[in-house]
Structures are given as C-alpha cells and as structure tokens.
Amino acid sequence: MAIKIEKKITGYNVVKPEDKVAATPVTAAASKETTTAEVIQMHESVERPETLVGSTFKIKSPLFEHALYVTINDIVLNAGTPHELRRPFEIFINSKNMDHFQWIVALTRILSAVFRKGGDVTFIVEELKAVFDPRGGYFKAGGVYMPSIVAEIGSVVEQHMKNIGLIHDPEMDAATRQLIADKRAAYEQAGAKKKADVTAAPVGAASAATTPAETESSGFPPGATLCQKCNTQALVLMDGCQTCLNCGYSKCG
Numbered sequence: 505m506a507i508k509i510e511k512k513i514t515g516y517n518v519v520k521p522e523d524k525v526a527a528t529p530v531t532a533a534a535s536k537e538t539t540t541a542e543v544i545q546m547h548e549s550v551e552r553p554e555t556l557v558g559s560t561f562k563i564k565s566p567l568f569e570h571a572l573y574v575t576i577n578d579i580v581l582n583a584g585t586p587h588e589l590r591r592p593f594e595i596f597i598n599s600k601n602m603d604h605f606q607w608i609v610a611l612t613r614i615l616s617a618v619f620r621k622g623g624d625v626t627f628i629v630e631e632l633k634a635v636f637d638p639r640g641g642y643f644k645a646g647g648v649y650m651p652s653i654v655a656e657i658g659s660v661v662e663q664h665m666k667n668i669g670l671i672h673d674p675e676m677d678a679a680t681r682q683l684i685a686d687k688r689a690a691y692e693q694a695g696a697k698k699k700a701d702v703t704a705a706p707v708g709a710a711s712a713a714t715t716p717a718e719t720e721s722s723g724f725p726p727g728a729t730l731c732q733k734c735n736t737q738a739l740v741l742m743d744g745c746q747t748c749l750n751c752g753y754s755k756c757g
C-alpha cells in the first residue's frame with residue numbers, strides 16, 4: 505500500500521508487529537482496544553515539551569567541599585487522562601565544585617539518555633547505589649551508609665522515582681513490623697535492666713527507668729553496627745544474634 509507523504513519528514517520509526525495491530529482500521533468491536541493502544545509510554549522519539557516539572561535535591565557529603573544540587577525533570581504523558589504518567593526525562597547536577605565536573609556531566613548525560621529511552625529505567629538506581637568509593641564512604645543522618653557520592657546520587661534518583669510513583673516501597677508486612685517492634689522493645693528493656701543492675705543505688709535505678717536506652721538522633725541504639733541488608737546502623741546483638749532494628753534482618757534467620 506503506497507502512502508503519499510505530504511509533510512516534511514522529521515523522524516521515522518520501524519513498524520513493529522504491535523504497531524500494525526494498532527493501525528488496523530477501527531471496527532466497532534476493535535474500537536475499545538484502540539483507545540487503550542493510544543496510551544503513550546516513554547520512548548526515544550517523545551519530544552521534549554517546552555515546560556517540564558521537576559524536583560531539586562541537595563546532597564551534602566563530607567567527600568565534597570560544596571553541596572551538589574540534583575535536579576530531575578519529568579515529562580507528563582497522557583496528561584489529563586486516567587493513563588497519566590510522570591516519567592523522568594532529564595537530570596542535571598550543579599555544584600560550585602569544579603574538581604568533579606567532567607564525570608558529573610558525563611553521568612548526567614548518560615542518565616538523561618537512559619530516561620528518554622523509556623522502558624523500565626528503575627534499574628539504574630541499583631547500579632548507582634552499588635558504586636563504592638575506594639577511599640571510603642560516609643554516614644548520612646539517620647545512620648544510613650553511603651558507599652560513595654555516586655551511590656548517593658542513586659539514592660536521590662530512587663527517592664524521586666518513589667515520589668512520582670515509579671518505584672513502590674516493598675510493603676513491609678504487619679508481621680515483620682510487629683517482629684521489629686517486639687525485638688526493639690526487648691532490646692531496650694534488656695538495656696534498661698543491665699543499667700539498673702550496674703547502678704544498683706535507688707537513684708540510679710530510677711533514672712535508668714526513665715531513659716530505657718539512649719538513642720541517638722538516628723533513632724537506633726548507640727553502638728548499633730551497620731546492617732548489610734539495609735545499609736543502616738541498626739544492627740544490635742540480641743541473645744547472641746545480630747539483629748537489625750530497621751529492616752528485621754537477623755544473622756540467625
């Protein structure tokens with residue numbers, strides 16, 4: 505079938521079998537299917553609209569003299585329809601620090617290209633978070649360990665993808681949540697008891713009872729070590745077994 509092209513060609517795509525199905529003449533029976541086929545997904549020839557919505561995150565790392573500002577802009581596909589989707593479209597990282605300029609530019613260009621390619625782009629989060637700095641990482645507020653600045657950029661991308669509904673936190677089931685709460689209560693009680701035993705004087709016992717276990721700003725007991733599962737300083741020794749008070753991980757199963 506020959507088709508006369510009236511307009512100037514600005515781009516082209518190879519027709520895939522599923523496109524042929526969508527392009528077949530609309531019959532009464534097929535009309536329902538064609539409406540669902542019109543839902544636009546992210547793909548490499550989606551053009552950038554004039555305006556994009558986005559968020560900017562600030563990263564302050566002891567490895568960097570100046571803060572990094574990470575901006576992720578999203579494209580809204582199928583706006584105003586029940587199929588409205590928000591997908592990351594581009595990423596920019598700004599900093600006063602010029603030492604890292606070239607790799608940051610390279611990273612943001614590649615990430616933006618991955619975003620525009622479409623498909624499942626959430627894999628980049630794990631790729632970035634797995635990068636470690638051989639000079640050592642650092643702890644964030646809340647006791648979360650960042651193995652590198654790249655890993656922190658990865659966690660920012662993850663946070664953004666959670667905000668726009670692209671990544672969903674695995675729902676922690678009620679049983680696990682209860683287990684963690686129980687373990688935590690038991691740990692704090694044990695700590696309070698130990699304290700009371702050491703300072704047997706009535707005054708000491710009273711003060712120990714009011715502060716069951718000192719907790720740092722992170723909310724986990726001091727001396728907690730790094731959990732290898734959730735990268736949080738929340739691993740405590742309970743009944744001779746390393747137990748994480750953040751994710752429930754236990755070395756003894």
Ligand SMILES: [Zn+2]
Pocket residue numbers: 731732733734735736738748749750751752753
């Ligand atoms: Zn954990």
